[in-house]
Amino acid sequence: MRSIIRAKSLGIVLSIRPGGWSLLLLVGAAMGLGGCAGIKWNKDFTPKNKYYIGRSVSAQVLNQYKVYEDPQATRYVNLLGQTLAKFSDVPEPYKGYHFIILDSPEVNAFAAPGSFIFVSRGMLRICATEDELAAVLAHEIGHIQHEHGVKVIRKSRNWAGLVKIGKFIAQATTDSEIAELADKFGDDIGNAVGTMLRKGYGRSAEKEADSAGIEIMHRTGYDTNAVITMLKKMEKRVKPGSTGFGSTHPSPSVRIDAIKSLIKSPPAKANAARQARFDKALMAARQ
Numbered sequence: 001m002r003s004i005i006r007a008k009s010l011g012i013v014l015s016i017r018p019g020g021w022s023l024l025l026l027v028g029a030a031m032g033l034g035g036c037a038g039i040k041w042n043k044d045f046t047p048k049n050k051y052y053i054g055r056s057v058s059a060q061v062l063n064q065y066k067v068y069e070d071p072q073a074t075r076y077v078n079l080l081g082q083t084l085a086k087f088s089d090v091p092e093p094y095k096g097y098h099f100i101i102l103d104s105p106e107v108n109a110f111a112a113p114g115s116f117i118f119v120s121r122g123m124l125r126i127c128a129t130e131d132e133l134a135a136v137l138a139h140e141i142g143h144i145q146h147e148h149g150v151k152v153i154r155k156s157r158n159w160a161g162l163v164k165i166g167k168f169i170a171q172a173t174t175d176s177e178i179a180e181l182a183d184k185f186g187d188d189i190g191n192a193v194g195t196m197l198r199k200g201y202g203r204s205a206e207k208e209a210d211s212a213g214i215e216i217m218h219r220t221g222y223d224t225n226a227v228i229t230m231l232k233k234m235e236k237r238v239k240p241g242s243t244g245f246g247s248t249h250p251s252p253s254v255r256i257d258a259i260k261s262l263i264k265s266p267p268a269k270a271n272a273a274r275q276a277r278f279d280k281a282l283m284a285a286r287q
Ligand SMILES: [Zn+2]
Pocket: 139, 143, 206, 209, 249
């Protein structure tokens, strides 16, 4: 009984319908048990495991941030994100990609395992064009493509426990079964979430995500120069040591130096139709 009550208190229902799909994000759950160096994650950690663990990570993220409830903005961010994801190296993960706007002034975006991508209103405010928002989302898709979130969790000494929990959760069929697992293992995943939110994925992972993001933008037809304009804006707005991108990513100037050779075409001309849909969809969200 206790576990069910707790699950309800953690329960989050997200309903996002870009093009008719919906996501029910239910409850945080997690890991425990002892570590085991012998786990081979490619073999033991299936796409379904990753999805359920990512859902648990996401539920914990949503214990710390509020979802921004704006159907127009959510639909737009999802359509843009899904379009970019189709041109990534991981176009169809288990249950697809989920893009969620956080009602936070912090300049932030991050990717959790299971293809959950979060972007804050603070970040949306910095983006002035669809191409710049595409740069942010493509970078996060790059983290998913390289499985950076999964790798952070893999380093956890409770990795073996998490693999087991992923399997249990995937097999749980009722809310009360999931709630019971959440109650048993609900605390430990916080360590992995804390790493993701406070420390980020590290310099080499960020470089990989930047490179992947530029490639995804290029394939999709967005102006890759938007990556540089976004990083320059962040240089001005995000102070070292601040929360959000300031604490989880290398300094923008370091990132620009690392990637500028990848951007080969000159800046594209302004696209009026693209700008109009960006302004309309995000008008309220960017206020
Ligand atoms: Zn990143």
